[in-house]
Amino acid sequence: MPAVAGPRIHRVSVITIAALAVFVAAVLALVAADLWFTDADSMAEVLAKQEVRHAVRLSLATSGATLVLVVAFSIPVGYALSRYRFPGSVVLDAIVDLPIVMPPVIVGISLLVFFRTPVGRWIESIEWLRFVYTVKGIVLCQFFMTASLGIRAAKAAFDAADRRLEHLALTLGCTHWQAFRMVALPMARSGLAAGAVMAWARAVGVFGPLLIFVGAVPMRTTVMSTVIYLEVSVGRIEPALAVAMLLLAMAMVTLVLLHWLGSGRRQWWAP
């Protein structure tokens, strides 16, 4: 598209770019403050602690498991929301979004309450399926906090993939499953991947529900976010910041990946 004639600097460009600059400066100021408050030595010291290393490992393991679960759910659920219309589908669509708008603490309380109901007690009675105050509970909290994001991203990705091409695949000899696997899924894969990355990034940072549902028992149920809380609660800001810096670095890598998937890779089929 050719450039619009006229001055390149006008009121709209000045206001919007100024707003952008203020916001970026605010974010960078926070990061700079964190960096100023801590140093490499104290970071190394904190990261050498067994409790912290355990929390990092547990964060990565649980968020990895959550990622697998979110992907396994978000693809079929997002596809169903995108492709099928049935009575009550609008309500179901809204319910899927509920965990996004629910205050995180309420997710933790709701999970705790659920496992005091007869159904919850029955689940807890199964030896290998206990959730309350266990590592599996961490995954459950992370899943509830992030699945909606994955599902929403999957629905958007399938919405963008032309449904008529799946129909055409049927005339070319595909079963419905093959049309899904050979057409819908590859066409939606950039959006699906971006949704998965976003969900994983959020899972690593989940905090509120964990504190209520699984507690913060060192070397058992503490993850990076709860380590930060425990350190701050006893007035140790530097160790908390060291872990926070690690989380921040992981978040940055995730965001770069997300933007790569969401922009340049959006037209990955183009030459």
Place this chain on the structure above:
Amino acid sequence: MIRISGLAFRAGDFRVEVASLAVESSEYFVLLGPNGSGKTLLLSCLCGLARAERGTVIVGGRDVTGLEPRLRQIGYVPQDYGLFPHLDVARNLTFALRARGVRHKEALSRLGPLIDMLGLRGLLAHWPLTLSGGERQKVAVARALAIEPALLLLDEPVSALDGPTRAEVLEQLHRVQRQLALTTIHVCHSLDEAAAVADRAGVMIGGRLVQAGRLEDLIARPEGPEVARLLRVGRGNVE
């Protein structure tokens, strides 16, 4: 050959009815009609993407009315060609064979004669987005022919092309159809286009097939004022 009798189906509030239509083997049949007359819907029903409420569709002696699209062996080329944007031309062409479990390389080798017939050899590594309209059309036709269809359905195959390309593509379509002796139904608006390829033609108005026969007969003896008005435009678009 294809025989349609008592076919009726609904798309929302719009009803499509074809009381009787026979298209002979190797015949090139053109379906004319204004926008919104149900031509595309009829093609969708023939290839199984819309469910018939009643009536029968017999293709090559086989009743395909209740069959899933994949079992009908009907090639369908939609108006926008429907190339898969995430696959290069080669993989678009081998799509149907790969769905049947044939490996890509073997499928490509099997499709060699078809690829050469349509002059697509030089385009195999290209992506659909980089092709011209005429090239996309050829790839879409070749992809539909890869299933060795008993019937080929073309939905306004040249409507998106410019004049010279349109004539060239029409000529090629006609040649390929003759070469493969393929029963073909071609939907379009233009009498010129119909005259260039049709053995026979039919006119659809308001969801109903109102007349079918040789194009000259339709023009000479239109059944009813609506058909007459449609065909009166002569060498222009039927609107």
